[in-house]
Amino acid sequence: ALTGAFTPPPPTHKAAGGAGMARTFNFKQGTKLVIKQGDITTEDVDAIVNAANERMLGGGGVDGAIHRAAGPELVRACAQHPEVEPGVRCPTGEARITPGFRLPAKFVVHTVGPIYENDRESAPLLAAAYRSSIKVAQESGVGSISFPGISTGVFGYPWDKAAQVSLEAVDAALSEAGEANSVREVRFVLFGQKLYDIFVAEAEAFTAKE
Numbered sequence: 507a508l509t510g511a512f513t514p515p516p517p518t519h520k521a522a523g524g525a526g527m528a529r530t531f532n533f534k535q536g537t538k539l540v541i542k543q544g545d546i547t548t549e550d551v552d553a554i555v556n557a558a559n560e561r562m563l564g565g566g567g568v569d570g571a572i573h574r575a576a577g578p579e580l581v582r583a584c585a586q587h588p589e590v591e592p593g594v595r596c597p598t599g600e601a602r603i604t605p606g607f608r609l610p611a612k613f614v615v616h617t618v619g620p621i622y623e624n625d626r627e628s629a630p631l632l633a634a635a636y637r638s639s640i641k642v643a644q645e646s647g648v649g650s651i652s653f654p655g656i657s658t659g660v661f662g663y664p665w666d667k668a669a670q671v672s673l674e675a676v677d678a679a680l681s682e683a684g685e686a687n688s689v690r691e692v693r694f695v696l697f698g699q700k701l702y703d704i705f706v707a708e709a710e711a712f713t714a715k716e
């Protein structure tokens with residue numbers, strides 16, 4: 507009765523449950539896609555993406571972790587971005603870039619995902635956050651970039667839907683840039699195993715579609 511219940515993990519799959527699990531895929535225009543479990547603040551890439559809020563002066567979750575690891579210079583660099591309206595430095599769906607200061611990453615791309623309301627309103631805003639992030643990264647010649655699961659924490663986006671929208675948005679942004687694309691590797695760095703598993707499943711379905 508248990509036949510087929512156990513499938514050996516693929517070679518890139520490290521011990522189940524352990525931090526450091528990672529799977530590698532490819533977007534159709536050639537950029538490498540890595541899905542991994544871990545802490546984004548330790549990523550040794552050109553840029554890490556922060557799931558910020560519109561004020562852009564820090565917060566909880568991954569935002570708090572990035573500000574703690576980058577040091578107090580980060581909030582000062584954020585504050586230098588002008589307010590586009592009172593209290594808003596980065597409207598939802600847009601992105602801003604700063605140096606990474608004490609982080610291994612050279613840059614932090616700050617973006618703001620939506621507070622989840624419903625798919626019709628929230629999906630275009632989540633997609634815009636990813637596309638804007640890729641765009642500002644490309645403008646700085648970024649070759650490798652790590653994303654957290656934007657909006658999957660306090661902003662409450664359902665995880666399976668977030669994974670689908672996120673991967674499709676990055677794929678579209680990379681394709682749109684054409685020859686001008688500098689981004690050769692995109693990583694999703696997910697904190698917990700459940701979100702990691704959901705992103706892996708979506709990447710498998712997504713890359714099989716192409």
Ligand code: AR6
Pocket residue numbers: 544545546547557558559564565566567568569570571619654655656657658659660661662695696697698701
């Ligand atoms: N590395 C990777 N992922 C992390 C880390 C980390 N060090 N820490 C948390 N996560 P959230 P949001 C995951 O709530 O939903 C902030 O207060 C976390 O498990 O950080 O976009 C901002 O200032 C979750 O999967 O961001 C905003 O006000 C994901 O990162 C608001 O939260 C995002 O969770 C943004 O909400």
